[in-house]
Amino acid sequence: MIKIESINKSFGSKKVLHDFSANFESGKVNLIIGKSGSGKTMAIKCMLGLHEVDSGHIYFSNRDFINISAFKRQQIRKEIGMVFQGSALFDSMTIEENVMFPLLMSQTLSNSEMKKRVSFCLNRVALKNVNNLYPSELSGGMQKRVAIARAISLNPKYLFCDEPNSGLDPTTASVIDSLLQEITYEYNITTVINTHDMNSALQIGDNIIFLNEGNFMWSGTKETLLNSKNNSLNKFIFSSEVFKKLKNKS
Amino acid sequence: MNFFTATGRYIIFLGKIFSRLEKRHVYFPKIMHEIKEIGMSSVGFVAFISIFVGAVVTLQVAYNMVNPLLPKYLIGLASRDSIILEFSPTMISLVLAGKIGSHIASSLGTMRVTEQIDALEVMGVNSASYLVLPKIIAAILFNPILIILSIVLGIVGGWLAGNMTGICPTQEFLLGLQYEFIPFNIAYAMIKTVIFAFIITTICAFYGYNTEGGALEVGQASTKGVVYTSILIIIFNYLITHLLLN
Structure with a gap:
């Protein structure tokens, strides 16, 4: 399990993450959704220690990841797998x-x-x-x-994926989603995936967190996603004609 | 990045390279690969330049010796000293800064912008040490070999030019080569080479490793790396010469 407590990250005067807290449970596919520039990638990079947070705490199975030595951080990182947006092979x-x-x-x-x-x-x-x-x-x-x-x-123990479906056709994207879900359940991994692909969210999102301009806005599951009362989330989801029609039908 | 920020970040970068080292067996194949990549691949290039510049040095020395009372063996002596003291260690290092320096900066820059360096960090690898230390060791080990090759071929080039044009016969040239030879000059050339090898690899790696952005910034990092390396080589050339030959 990964726990984030009130993390803040700014670049100069620009706040990228503001007081962001979340729990990512093991054996579940945890999604961070939001539009481009909402701070999703930064949230993941802060969790991996690729960017230092300005304040706040990150715990990997109750082990502090922020106030530890480089060596101890290296040890925790050996328990992490990461799939980068461009694969980074x-x-x-x-x-x-x-x-x-x-x-x-x-x-x-x-x-x-x-x-x-x-x-x-x-x-x-x-x-x-x-x-x-x-x-x-x-x-x-x-x-x-x-x-x-x-x-x-x-x-x-922890698997992070940054936009695993970007640049892929819908069929391949669906195959990758299913694969990530299977692996998560099979090995009881804490999986955290960044995406703005709503098909992925509805297919594999056991725990979904919605970020908007660096602020935590909503959390729920794939079952509750389409019936949320959160205006920002609805604006984000139903900006797509397909989802608008889906909403009207239901 | 102003001068003081860049210097501070460069020192921190050096600290990162030499701390939290990976196991020795990880480095050995990487060093061999780098020797091939940045050393062996430069042999032909260095040989070509050295022969022709050695020939030009000899012709220019002969051209400037207008006094008929000066013995011809001085052409060999002057060519030898120019090549050992300055041309091979400094000029070839400047050429290598362009060739291997841009290669180092652009390859690390590309790894940075395609998140390959981040991938190494996430795997718990000290990316600076893993990627840069083998390049430093390879250059420090192999650049002196390149410079010795350059000295030899530069002198051969000078001898060929002197002999073929008839301005300095073989016997006179060989006498000049041996006359008043100071072995320390070779040590001086090697000391310079090793310091320049360190500068080339670390400065170019610093700019490549810290690239931010995309393809355009990779090109800019490569250019910056080569420019600052060349400037530092010229400055250190003066400082080392002042310290060792004064």
């Missing part, structure tokens, strides 16, 4: 080397065990015969799957 490495990289750095397995684990992870994301290819030789959807395989290679 290492260009100079093959797919096998990319997925093996976290294992190699953690030094917990022998060479043959690492190879087995890589095969398992690639199979888990339904990728075959790609071990010796380079990231540039794969499609966007396949790169996302490799990024997921790399993120789960160390059996993470």
Whole structure:
């Protein structure tokens, strides 16, 4: 479980996150939704320590992540998997080397065990015969799957995904969503996903948090999302004609 | 970023490179890769420049020796000293700043803007140390080899030019090469090379690592890295010469 308490983040006079608090439960797909520039990515980057918060607390299973040494933070990070928006695969490495990289750095397995684990992870994301290819030789959807395989290679307790569906066609996006949901339930991971894709929210959102201009506005589930009384959230959801029609029908 | 901010951030960056090191076995293949990437790939380029500039140095020395009383072996001596003291360590380092410096800055800049550096950090890897330290070690180990190669080929180029044009016969040139040779000059050239190798890798890595934005900023980081590296090489060239040869 990840707990965030009143985090604030500003760049100069611009407030990006304002007094943001939330709980992200384990074994559930936790979504942060909001329009572009609402602070979703910054929230995730603060949780990962890629940006320092101005104030507030972040706890990973009751372990403080803010006021700790670089070494202890490094230890917690080894329990985290992350799927970046652009996949962030290492260009100079093959797919096998990319997925093996976290294992190699953690030094917990022998060479043959690492190879087995890589095969398992690639199979888990339904990728075959790609071990010796380079990231540039794969499609966007396949790169996302490799990024997921790399993120789960160390059996993470926490999985973060920043816009996992961006740039993907609806079918591939749905496949990626289902995959993330399955992995979350299968390994009881605390998954936090940033998205502005409402299809994803309705498909996999066990716990949804809506951010608007850096402020927490609403939280709920996929079942309660369309019936919310929050004006900002409704404005965000029903800006799409498809959802407007869906609302009118119901 | 003003001068003081940049200097402060550069020092912090150096601290990050040399702290929380990964295990030794992680670095070894990376160092080998970097030796190939930034060292071996420069051999042909350095050889080509050295031969031709060595030849030009010899021709220019001969051109300036208008007094017929001056012995011809002085052409070999002057060429030797110019190449060992200045041309090879400083000029080749400036050329390398352009070649390997821009490569380092742009590759790290691209890794930054495509979030590959963030990915390393999230995996609990000290990205600065993992990415930059092998480049520093590779350059410090391999640049002296490149400079020795450059000295040798520069002298060969000078000998060829002197011999082919007939301005300095082989025997006279060889006499000049051996005359009053000070072995410390080689040590001086190597000290300069190692310091310049450190400057090239760390300054360019600093600008690449701290790139913010997109493709345009990667290009700007690469340019800045090469410009500031060149300026620092010129300044340090003066300081080292003042300290070691005065």
